[in-house]
Amino acid sequence: MRIGLLLGVVVAALTATVVTASMVVKVVTDQQEAQALGVTNLGCDAAIGPSQPGQLDMASVQAGNLRAEQKQLVSLIISIGKQRNLSPRAWQIAIQAGMTESGLRNLNYGDRDSLGIFQMRPSMNWGSEAQLQDPVYEINKFYDVLLTVPGWDQMRPGTSAQAVERSAFPDRYHKWEPMGAYLVENLGQVSDVTGCGQGAGLMLPPNQAAAAAIQFALSQLGKPYVWGAEGPDSYDCSGLMQTSYKAAGIILDRVAADQYKDGAMLPVRDAHAGDLLFWANDPANPATVHHVAMYLGDGKIVEAQQTGVPVHVRAVSFTERELVPQAVRPGV
Structure with a gap:
């Protein structure tokens, strides 16, 4: 049993190292692309408009x-x-x-x-x-x-x-x-009323601290979920996000519903590594947000999900139930 557990820890550590390296490269690449395009912060709010299926x-x-x-x-x-x-x-x-x-x-x-x-x-x-x-x-x-x-x-x-x-x-x-x-x-002949339409995520400068936040979050894999915990030995969902970005020099609010307001918004399908994804009882109503995770790119997130489930990386679908259609880019 102990040997199996040890192997699991080693595999998790190796996975974390590989994922961290690839995500850091992605963040840096995104930054270079944005700088090359000479883009500016749009200050948009993707919470408006028909952003949900149907x-x-x-x-x-x-x-x-x-x-x-x-x-x-x-x-x-x-x-x-x-x-x-x-x-x-x-x-x-x-x-x-x-x-x-x-x-x-x-x-x-x-x-x-x-x-x-x-x-x-x-x-x-x-x-x-x-x-x-x-x-x-x-x-x-x-x-x-x-x-x-x-x-x-x-x-x-x-x-x-x-x-x-x-x-x-x-x-x-x-x-x-x-x-x-x-x-x-x-009627107003406006092509994109939200200012955050298809592909507009590329027009928001990637947060330069994202790589550090990702690296910290992945270093916490395997630690237990405890409601209200902010580390270093255990976390809840928003505690992990807050502490990870604090390690990167960005201060987030404590709870998930408030973290939804802690950065620039963009369509969730345009999320980049380091952006925050949210889940809500009513995805059209940010007041009902109850969970937050960090997007890693390539369809994966790192999260502190619930009691009995340690901090982990998992696959995510943009059509997932209760997923809020806006991502948030902290520090932008």
Whole structure:
């Protein structure tokens, strides 16, 4: 039994050494390619748009069901956004807010004294009753308030919509995220509303500390999973990621859901070695993230998975259940 265990440890160590070497080479190669292309950090947020299988079809059907009045208001939202030199993300936020509040209709009624596309209230100083029945005024007013929200262009569109509307039901704006992106791309003639489309992972500079983080994580193979542990003798999933990147000079938040915000986002299929992958109860809702692992390239990850399973390397599929469709590149 002891001989078998010893052989297993030796094999694991040799595997770790080989994998580490190949991954370090891949990271360095990626860095050189990016530098040769002269690319810059896009600061994109791949959490918007129809990024999950089936969502594009769903968004197309939803958009196809819109009536003429609704489509006219979408066109006006986009037109005014363009006139004001606002980004496509601003248009999407307004579309999602309008669809949530009124079904993209210029209503002359609502809860209490709420009116119009965005259900703005005269009593809350949004404007007069006449102004809140004028679509041009309403859309400009929405944009005016949106621009006062700190970091509105760095948040998920539904979250930014909620910051403007201040609804008692903050999560409902996310429902129209795929359709909002679809309308911006098609009616707004924007080829990639997220800024993180196919192959855009190559446009994000690889994190130069990734090789060191990978090397540290792989040196921990075989150590036990313990919930809340950050090493050196045991780890949980986010503890392993935090300690690995700390060894590389990058500080991550402690829990997986917060680590999702600790870097630049890109489509998971464009992940490079060192990027973080996440699993969530609802992959479209980052608040439900419950697990994180480090991508090694070549379809493999290193992770501290669960009680009874030591730190290990395993194969991963981008169609895996609960896998969040965005990866995160720490330090970028």
